[in-house]
Amino acid sequence: MTVDDLDRDAAARDAADPLARYRSLFHSTEGSDLVSYLDGNSLGRPTIAATEAITAAVAQWSGRLIRGWDEQWMDLPLTIGDRLGAAALGAVPGQTTIGDSTTVLLYKLARGALAMRPGRTEIVLDSDNFPTDRYVLEGIADELGLHLRWITVDPASGVEVAAARNAITDRTALVVLSHVAYRSGFLADVDTITRCAHDAGALVLWDLCHSVGSVPIELDSWQVDFAVGCTYKYLCGGPGSPAFAYVRTEHQDDFRQPIQGWMGRRDPFEMGPGYVPADGVRRVVSGTPAILGMIAMQSTIDMIERAGIDAVRAKSVQLTEYLIDLTRELLPGVAISAPLDSGRRGGHVTLDHPGFRDALPRLWARGVIPDFRAPQGLRLGPSPLSTGFAESLAGVRAIAEEVDR
Known part of the structure; x- marks a missing residue:
């Protein structure tokens, strides 16, 4: 031309x-x-709406001060999580929460998932996954004395179903892969790979950082166990905006995350002895949520809902x-x-x-x-x-x- x-x-x-x-x-x-x-x-x-929303949130902070927690902020990680689940994750309410960085949530979900598969000794991951995923899992393997089973991939491609199936065995506790490869953009077959893992009795944790907001996701129908993703890419939450975590409803009663903070306790204001996890996905929360950090993404969720x-x-x-x-x-x-x-x-x-x-x-x-x-x-x-x-x-x-x- x-x-x-x-x-x-x-x-x-x-x-x-x-x-x-x-x-x-x-x-x-x-x-x-x-x-x-x-x-x-x-x-x-x-x-533009994000700027207006952040300005309004600061005004609420100024006018309502600590009362804002009772009036809205306490539930915001769950209400925004539910909206994100419906608009972009294929998840019914009560399974998604916003908070912490992707790295911290990845650690929480992986540790909690591994505790649900005692006696299994391997974590399956791929050699070209995003560095954070690899580093976090290397650290967890060292902590727990587990073996990392690597899937070697072509950096211009990604994890194929056959390679995943060959790597997953009856020793596999957890499979951790990315829906979209950060380098090549390869789109993994989440549905089939998840079924391969389940057939072997393993759990799956999917990293959705490079897919959420641009690729349709059906966590519920794919029967995904756990998922994590950031909100500052296609969701336009702003630099360092908090990530999201998905925990499938059927796993929530058995899921115990390793960073036991007061906001994830059943009654955080009781201030009592001992940690009793909250019901539902709130148990993923640890400390005080980054309220201002999760405001901006709502306008992009609005757009995804409309479009x-x-x-x-x-x-x-x-x-x-x-x-x-x-x-x-x-x-x-x-x-x-x-x-x-x-x-x-x-x-x-x-x-x-x-x-x-x-x-x-x-x-x-x-x-x-x-x-x-x-x-x-x-x-x-x-x-x-x-x-x-x-x-x-x-x-x-x-x-x-x-x-x-």
Whole structure:
């Protein structure tokens, strides 16, 4: 295509986009140096409503002070958790809570799950999972004297069903995998892998950090045991916004998490001796929840509820396919290190080239924002609710110019 053809095509795609109206609900970048933001899979853009909600929360804090806990804040981790469960997780109420970082929740859920499978000695995980997952599980294995059974994967792909099935045995206590691989964007078959684990008597903990808000998730129908995920990517909760934890209803009575704080006690204000876990998913809570930190994500949950996660996914597929087509058109010397089949790809695309490490700071300086993953990967993560096609084209053009330097 000619330059003009590419511009007309991008404009036509934006004009036909049924989710285009949502872009105006995010803070405008007019007057800034931003040209193309392709890192929504790391940190989502702020919404206008989030700013208003945080301002209102500060006003409530100022006016109501400690009374705010009784009036709303105490239940906020559960009420937002239920809304997130319904909009993006395929989870009925009473199974999802907001609070702590992904790392802390991963530790809590993994330790609690392992205690439910006494006598089993192995944790199954993959060699290219996100570093936090690997590090947390390495530490837990050392603490408990367990064996880590590694699934070796191609960094350009992910954990296939056959590889998972071969790794899971009657010694497996827990399987911990990511729904979408952080590097390649590979989309795992959660349903089938979960059934493989259950057939062997094992439990499964899924990391949803790179899928929640961009890929349909059906935790209940997939019979997932536990799940964890962050809220600052496609949910646009802001830097460091608290993560979420899912504990399937049938496991809640037996689940004992290892960080026994007062907010997870059955009656936290009794201040009595001994820890008695709260009923339901509240027992996942440890200390005082980060109320201001969980306010911003509600506006994105609102958008997902209105648009529908299937429409969000359809736009995500269109954007990633568009980026792959542009890569072939404008970046002939660049390798596409992501699944080409959209049914096996999440919401981002990874490109590989030896010049990307040096190109990244130059791209950022000119207002084009992807991110880099060693050894030579550039991740392009468009966010379906806030990213347009013309913006994506501008980003790939800039990458082509920097690679050709």
